[in-house]
Each structure stands twice: as C-alpha cells, then as structure tokens.
Amino acid sequence: MRRTLSFFLVAMVAIGTAAGVRGVSDAATSKSLSWGPCPADVGVPTLECGTVEVPLDYRQPRGRTIEIAVSRLPSKKPAERRGVLLTNPGGPGGAGLSYPGLIANPIFPQPLPQSVQDHYDVIGFDPRGVGHSAPVTCDYRLDQMARQIVPYPENPAEVVEEATFAKTVARQCATSATAGLLPHITTANTARDMDRIRDALGEPKISYLGSSYGTYLGAVYTTLFPNRSDRIVLDSNTGPGGYDYTTFRRLALGMEQRFPDFARFAAANPRYGLGTSAAQVRKKYFQLAARLEKKPVQGIDGSVFREHTFNLLYNDASFPVLAQDWQALDTGRPVSYRPPATADDNKFSSHMHVLCGDSQWPRNLRTYQREVARQRIKYPLLGAAAANIGPCAFWPSPVERPVRIGDDGPSNVLLVQNLRDPGTPLVGALELRKAFGHRARLITADQGGHGAYVLFAQNKCANNAVTAFLTTGQRPPHDLSCAAESS
Incomplete structure (x- = not known):
C-alpha cells in the first residue's frame, strides 16, 4: 500500500467460468511491443518503454481502447534468460513504470539480485488510470489534496x-x-491488461513480483490466468479480499504490532528523551498526540503526528528520524518534518478509483461511527483513523464482483511476509495462504517493516528463499519460518 492512510461491483454477466473466457484476454491478440526511450519523468536511463493497447471495457473487447505504458529492464545474459518478470510496487494507484530500475538500484541495502536480473527481462507498467496509462482525475483542489491525511475522530460529529x-x-x-x-479502473481489469502485456511480449507465461497492494493484483492475475502464470511472488500481503474496508481497518492492527519495535529502539537510545522503557515511549506517543491535537505545531496536529509515525514504521532505517521528530515536538525545537504538500491529483484519484471500484464499502454513516468508537478502544494508536469514513462510502456500485482467490491452478505461488508489518499485517498473508491452498507456500520473517524481499529487507533466510524460487523454481517443501537476524 502506498505509505499513507488516505487510501482506498452489478456482475459481469457476459463473463464465463473458463479461465481464458473469464479473463477475457483471448478476445483479441495484442500487437507486439515496440521499445524506445521512456518518458522524461521516469528518470531511469537503463529502461526501455512502449505501450500496449487494451480494451477499456473487457465486456466490449472491440469497443473503446486505452494505452498501457510498459517499461523493460532487459536481461544482459540472454543465455540465462528464462522469460519476463512483471512487477508492481503497490498502491493501489501506484505508478510502476520506473519500478524495475528502482529495485535494481544498488543504493538500496538489498537490490534485486543480479541472478534474478539475469534470468528475466524485468517489466514495469503504469496500471490503467495511473501516470502514463489513461490517467484519471477527480479534479482535486489544492486544499483538498492538502488534507489527504485521514483524521483521527474523537467523536461521532467528527465522522x-x-x-x-x-x-x-x-x-x-x-x-x-x-x-x-x-x-x-479495477484490479481485475488491470490483471487482464497484464495478460495483454504478456501477449504483446510474445511470452506464453509471465512470472511476477508484487508488493503490498501488488500482492492482490498478482493473486487476481494468477486466479484469472493460472495456466499463464510461471513463478508468482507476493510480498507483504493484503489478504484475499484486496483493499476492502476490512484491510483498511487492519492498518491499526499493523501499527500496534509494529510500534513496540520503535519503542524499544527509542528506549535503548535515551539521548532522544522519549523514555527509558517501551511503556514510557508508548505513553509519550499519546501525550504528544493529545498536545498537538489541542495546539498544532508548524502544521502538525494530532492526526498528522499519528500518520507520520505510522509511515516511518515502514522500515527500521527511519527510526532515528522519527525519534528526532518526536524529540523536537516534545521540546519545542524546530521540526524538520512537514506534512506532504503535493499537487499530484492523479496519485490520489487513481488510488480512490481502485480502492472504491474493487469492492462495496459500507454505506451507512452509523456503521463508521460505531466502528470508529470500537477501534479507538481496541487499537488506540491509530484505530479511529483507520475506521473513519472515506469517498468509497459514496462511490457508485462496482460493476463486477470481486475475483474469488482459490486453489484452482498450479503450485507456483510463493508468499513472503514480515511478522510485524504495519501496512499489511500478518493476518492477511495467513488468509491468502489458506485461500490458495496447495498452490502456495508462505515464508515468514521475524522482522518488522513493510516489505520482506529486496530494498530494505535484510533477512537472508527469506531473501535467499525467494531468489532461489525465482531463479530455480524451487520452493520450500513446507511453509518456512525465518528466525530474526541481527543487523
């Protein structure tokens, strides 16, 4: 999921039950991709880019079309090349055109291993509605974009x-x-677009690496097109329902499970003055949130403080910055952090389109008021914000039922998951593992943060197991638990 809380179907009667018909990708054959320079804003000179034409509405495959922007980081060892590895960084609504270059960048502690880059052309793409792929708009005003942090309501009136x-x-x-x-603009249609990309690349199958929301996209793809799926890796899993209201509320659970890691760090570093025990650091959190709610500092109120803390729990490398920000807020010194001031209408708009278009959210205001009150008590760090109402409550009814993830297909799915993930808690991975049945194996890593493979993930046991699967096809014979490793 994108690192913010500001997230988030009449059935398709014409869709049948056979995989190819259900996916509707066989309705036409895509033209081959022509590679050329990428748009200037991609900013990765090693990538090549092209476009694939796809139907806007797969129920009308010969109707209006849109173009999907695709990128490629080619394998430099054709003799070792197995095929293509499609990627998605998450979101929903996240641009992916530059992602192959990002995950291969050696500036990160754990870039995509060279052996994986040798085995595949790594493919990125902007999903429909995003970036260079028929971008959508909600005509956000600047003042509306400035308040994209979901408030932490204290009472029903604020809901x-x-x-x-x-x-x-x-x-x-x-x-x-x-x-x-x-x-x-839905996950199911993006999955169908992926199969059009596969066809345009001239590949009989695709492998896939998706993170966060990208796990749901990958799960939907391999459900709709099981026989066109090669090696599927899903990292930091949302669960089989994707980003529905249940998953969104679970952000509060994720923060509760992850926060103790930061609390121990702050307590072990008394120079920050946040407490000498994890309990004292937690108490300081609530003191700062209450104080800022009454008297914001440099544009930081209680809700901004809660979300900023949540965001910086995504990886351990951010702990010193978060502790410094807390210290500055606590002592009245200037704060380096500023609430994000973005004018990216498409980022917010595409996010809402997928979030609200994939599943039906509660419509009744009282449902949100009751859930806010319950979550405020159950998960006080973030619960009321994660349960708050959003645009999905007023969205048009989705035109398609959500894709049901099941065990029909080959045993070629590998889930990898941190035990203490703030953005996609472990419970989602366990549910998705159960839904896939024999198709999947689950690797859990005893570490915190969002992302269990590459970039900031440093558990060698988990990283090596995923790399082995992508390069050799060998999965653990059973679900694998990777012990904590010292950094």
Whole structure:
C-alpha cells in the first residue's frame, strides 16, 4: 500500500467460468511491443518503454481502447534468460513504470539480485488510470489534496464532518472529465491488461513480483490466468479480499504490532528523551498526540503526528528520524518534518478509483461511527483513523464482483511476509495462504517493516528463499519460518 492512510461491483454477466473466457484476454491478440526511450519523468536511463493497447471495457473487447505504458529492464545474459518478470510496487494507484530500475538500484541495502536480473527481462507498467496509462482525475483542489491525511475522530460529529468531505470527493470523481473510465479502473481489469502485456511480449507465461497492494493484483492475475502464470511472488500481503474496508481497518492492527519495535529502539537510545522503557515511549506517543491535537505545531496536529509515525514504521532505517521528530515536538525545537504538500491529483484519484471500484464499502454513516468508537478502544494508536469514513462510502456500485482467490491452478505461488508489518499485517498473508491452498507456500520473517524481499529487507533466510524460487523454481517443501537476524 502506498505509505499513507488516505487510501482506498452489478456482475459481469457476459463473463464465463473458463479461465481464458473469464479473463477475457483471448478476445483479441495484442500487437507486439515496440521499445524506445521512456518518458522524461521516469528518470531511469537503463529502461526501455512502449505501450500496449487494451480494451477499456473487457465486456466490449472491440469497443473503446486505452494505452498501457510498459517499461523493460532487459536481461544482459540472454543465455540465462528464462522469460519476463512483471512487477508492481503497490498502491493501489501506484505508478510502476520506473519500478524495475528502482529495485535494481544498488543504493538500496538489498537490490534485486543480479541472478534474478539475469534470468528475466524485468517489466514495469503504469496500471490503467495511473501516470502514463489513461490517467484519471477527480479534479482535486489544492486544499483538498492538502488534507489527504485521514483524521483521527474523537467523536461521532467528527465522522459526520469527514463524511461531508468524502461525499464531495466522490461526486467530483464521478463527474470529472475522466468519469467514463471510473467503472473500469479495477484490479481485475488491470490483471487482464497484464495478460495483454504478456501477449504483446510474445511470452506464453509471465512470472511476477508484487508488493503490498501488488500482492492482490498478482493473486487476481494468477486466479484469472493460472495456466499463464510461471513463478508468482507476493510480498507483504493484503489478504484475499484486496483493499476492502476490512484491510483498511487492519492498518491499526499493523501499527500496534509494529510500534513496540520503535519503542524499544527509542528506549535503548535515551539521548532522544522519549523514555527509558517501551511503556514510557508508548505513553509519550499519546501525550504528544493529545498536545498537538489541542495546539498544532508548524502544521502538525494530532492526526498528522499519528500518520507520520505510522509511515516511518515502514522500515527500521527511519527510526532515528522519527525519534528526532518526536524529540523536537516534545521540546519545542524546530521540526524538520512537514506534512506532504503535493499537487499530484492523479496519485490520489487513481488510488480512490481502485480502492472504491474493487469492492462495496459500507454505506451507512452509523456503521463508521460505531466502528470508529470500537477501534479507538481496541487499537488506540491509530484505530479511529483507520475506521473513519472515506469517498468509497459514496462511490457508485462496482460493476463486477470481486475475483474469488482459490486453489484452482498450479503450485507456483510463493508468499513472503514480515511478522510485524504495519501496512499489511500478518493476518492477511495467513488468509491468502489458506485461500490458495496447495498452490502456495508462505515464508515468514521475524522482522518488522513493510516489505520482506529486496530494498530494505535484510533477512537472508527469506531473501535467499525467494531468489532461489525465482531463479530455480524451487520452493520450500513446507511453509518456512525465518528466525530474526541481527543487523
């Protein structure tokens, strides 16, 4: 998921039950990709780019089309090349065109291993509605984008206040210049686009590496097209329902499970003055949140403070920065952190399109008020914000039922998951593992943070097992638990 809390179907009667028909990718053959320079904003000179034409509505395959922007980091060892590895960095609504270059960049502690790069052309793409692939808009105003942090409501009246904002955003999305795309910006359609990319690449099968929301996209793809899936790796898993209201509320659970790692770090470093025990650091969190709610500092109120803390729990490398920010807020010194001031309408708009288009969210305001009150007690660090109302409550009904993840297909799925992931807690991986049945194996790593493979993930046991699967096809014979490793 994107590192923010500001996230988040009449059935397709014409879709049958056979995999090819259900996926609708056999309706036409895609043209071969022509590679050339990437758009300037991709910023990775080693990548090549092209476009694939796909139907806007797969129920009408000969109707209106859109173009999907695709990138490629070619294997430098054709003799070792197995095929293509499609990638997705998460979101929903996250651009992926530059992602192959990002994960291969040696500046990260754990870049994509060279052996994997040798075995595959690594493929990125902007999903439909995002970036260079038929971008959508909700006509966000600057003031609306400035308040994308979901408030932490203290009472039912504040949920009502947020509902007014959410309803306005939903109406803007439904009446914008790209409103005709709105029903079709879904995970299932993006998965169908992936199969068109496969066809345009001339490949009989694709391998896949997806993180966070990208795990749901990969799960949907290999469900719709099981016989076109080669080696599927899903890292930091949302669960079989994707980003629905249940998954969004679980952000609060994720923060509760991850926060003790930071609390121990802060307690072990008394120079920050946040407490000498994990319990004292937790107490300091609530003191700062309450103080900032009454009197914001440099644009940081209680809700901003909670989300900033949540975001910097994504990897251990951010702990010193987070502790310094807390210390500055606690002592009245200037704060280096500033709430994000972005004017990226498409980032927010595409996020909402997928979040709300994939599944039906509760419609009743009282449902959110009750859940906010319950989550505030159950998960006090973040619960009320994660349960708050958003535009999905006022979104048009989805046009397609969610894809049901099951065990029909080859045993070629590998899930990898940190035990203490704030963005996608372990429970989602366990549910997805159960849904896949014999198709999947699960690797858990006794570490915290979001992302268990490459970039900042440093558990050698987990990293080596995933690399072995991608390069040799060998999965652990059973689910694998990787012990904690000292950094």
